[in-house]
Amino acid sequence: MPTRFVQKCTLSTLVVIYKYMATQSTAPTTVKLGVSRQVVIPKKLHDRLGLKPGDYLEVEEQQGRVVMTPKKLIDSSVHAAFRESMEDFKSGRYSGPFDTAEQATASLHKIAGERRAKQASRR
Numbered sequence: 001m002p003t004r005f006v007q008k009c010t011l012s013t014l015v016v017i018y019k020y021m022a023t024q025s026t027a028p029t030t031v032k033l034g035v036s037r038q039v040v041i042p043k044k045l046h047d048r049l050g051l052k053p054g055d056y057l058e059v060e061e062q063q064g065r066v067v068m069t070p071k072k073l074i075d076s077s078v079h080a081a082f083r084e085s086m087e088d089f090k091s092g093r094y095s096g097p098f099d100t101a102e103q104a105t106a107s108l109h110k111i112a113g114e115r116r117a118k119q120a121s122r123r
Contacts, residue, residue, distance in 0.1 A: 051070060058070075
């Protein structure tokens with residue numbers, strides 16, 4: 001629990017704002033729920049949050065309120081690592097296929113040994 005927080009209370013709501021949370025004071029906007037249960041996010045809020053068509057939102061109910069939180073299904077660092085691994089694969093920097101885990105492990109040890117020897121020769 002943070003050492004400092006602020007509580008805002010009204011008769012129907014309790015909002016706890018922790019010191020690490022970015023807050024911006026904006027007046028609430030009323031939107032209409034569409035026939036297909038669709039909700040249009042106001043443009044100013046949409047732009048401020050950096051939302052784009054196709055982005056995912058986590059939707060949950062909290063104390064009788066609908067709360068939407070922007071979500072990324074794949075962490076950006078995982079996505080970057082995947083992109084890098086695909087570039088390695090396309091340029092031929094890969095090993096395998098292997099029939100057993102032992103073969104894969106032996107290949108990794110061999111490559112690591114080669115890298116250590118190469119680094120030692122540079123010194």
